Structures are given as C-alpha cells and as structure tokens.
Amino acid sequence: LVAIDGKKYLTDCFSTENMFRVIQSIPSPKAEPFKLWLAKVGYQRIEEIDDPELAISRAMKTYLRKGCSKEWINQRLKSIEIRKELTDEWEKRGVKEGREFAILTNEITKAWTDMDVRSYKNLKGLKKENLRDNMTNLELVLNMLAEASTTEISNSKRPNNWVQNVDVVKKGGGVARKARNEIEKNTGKSVITSKNANNLRLK
Incomplete structure (x- = not known):
C-alpha cells in the first residue's frame, strides 16, 4: 500500500469476514465485547431467516434512525x-x-x-x-x-x-x-x- 510519505510498503490486509475471524480468535478479554456483538448479529440473522418480517422491521428502524422519512x-x-x-x-x-x-x-x-x-x-x-x-x-x-x-x-x-x-x-x-x-x-x-x-x- 502507498503510505503518507508516498512510498509503498508491504501491508497485511483483511476482508471484513477475515477480520471478524481474527477477532473471534483473540483470547484477550478486551475482545469479548466484539465477540458478544458478533454473536448477537449472528443470532439476529438466524431469527430473520426463520421470520423474514423481523428483517423488514429492523430495516424500518435502521432507516428511521438515519433520519429517512x-x-x-x-x-x-x-x-x-x-x-x-x-x-x-x-x-x-x-x-x-x-x-x-x-x-x-x-x-x-x-x-x-x-x-x-x-x-x-x-x-x-x-x-x-x-x-x-x-x-x-x-x-x-x-x-x-x-x-x-x-x-x-x-x-x-x-x-x-x-x-x-x-x-x-x-x-x-x-x-x-x-x-x-x-x-x-x-x-x-x-x-x-x-x-x-x-x-x-x-x-
């Protein structure tokens, strides 16, 4: 990647999916809040598969929070x-x-x-x-x-x-x-x- 000084350096990069996997593998207690959040999001996704109306309801709330009419x-x-x-x-x-x-x-x-x-x-x-x-x-x-x-x-x-x-x-x-x-x-x-x-x- 190109750094601020204009030079190129070898850099480790992760996709979003791989970054989540890295977080899950970290043993530190500091990573626990992220792990709990990932578990919550995963559970919500399973709920939405079982009941698609939940996905619609959550989408509605998300757009309202963003200030959409x-x-x-x-x-x-x-x-x-x-x-x-x-x-x-x-x-x-x-x-x-x-x-x-x-x-x-x-x-x-x-x-x-x-x-x-x-x-x-x-x-x-x-x-x-x-x-x-x-x-x-x-x-x-x-x-x-x-x-x-x-x-x-x-x-x-x-x-x-x-x-x-x-x-x-x-x-x-x-x-x-x-x-x-x-x-x-x-x-x-x-x-x-x-x-x-x-x-x-x-x-």
Whole structure:
C-alpha cells in the first residue's frame, strides 16, 4: 500500500469476514465485547431467516434512525421486495448470483438512466454505499418499474441463454426510460439527481 510519505510498503490486509475471524480468535478479554456483538448479529440473522418480517422491521428502524422519512422508507422496502422477485426470476433462467446478477443490474440501470451503476454512484458521490439507499422517491419508483418490468417480460419470454437475458433486461429498463422521458418532458427537469442520503434525510 502507498503510505503518507508516498512510498509503498508491504501491508497485511483483511476482508471484513477475515477480520471478524481474527477477532473471534483473540483470547484477550478486551475482545469479548466484539465477540458478544458478533454473536448477537449472528443470532439476529438466524431469527430473520426463520421470520423474514423481523428483517423488514429492523430495516424500518435502521432507516428511521438515519433520519429517512416514512414515505421514502416504504418505497425502499417495496423496492427490496421487487428486487427479490427479479433475482428469483433470474435464478429460474439460469443466471448465477454474483457477477452475472451485477452485469444484468448494470444493463437495467444503463437502459433507464443512460449511466452504468458506477457512473450513477459517482454522480451521487458514493463509494461502497448502496445506490438504492441514496435514490430519491422518484428514482426509486422508476428503478422499481425497470426491475418489475424486467421480471414480467422474463416470465413471459422465458429466456434460456445469456444473450436472451441481456435482451430482456434492456427491454425492462426501456419501459422505465420511456416513463422517465415523459416525466422530464412535462416537468422540465432531470429525474436523475446528485442527491444522496445526506440530502434526503429529514431536517
């Protein structure tokens, strides 16, 4: 890694998962609070698997603590549901979770925003933050329209190879693009905005 003095030094780096493993292996009493926290988070995750409504409730509380409006939160939670329906559909069509999901998501985003995901995040000044967590209500609605349309088209067309799946997501994103163009035509302003979570919180 490059240090403050501009020189490069060999440095040990850990992923988040490996860092948690290191913490669990530390025998010092000082590590106990972290171990207890990890145990609590793990238990909550198991609870959410058994009862998905708990995950929704906790997500609601988390967004409220961040200062988000209830209207925005309801839109965001709905977007999670629609996203899940889309990824379930992709799995049926043989699309693999991870890289392939990301590629198709990128294609949907480009289809309705004219930007790839990275450019969209750059516009909003984001790095690792979730893009949807930083969308306005209208951006969320159009993104949901793009994903819901993709799900419906895929369910109807039943794509059975990669090229067909890419074609479907472009058509789904195109539905939202038409809606976006119509909104911008009638309002005279862009739907796509640089606003992020910091601007969207309740004052």
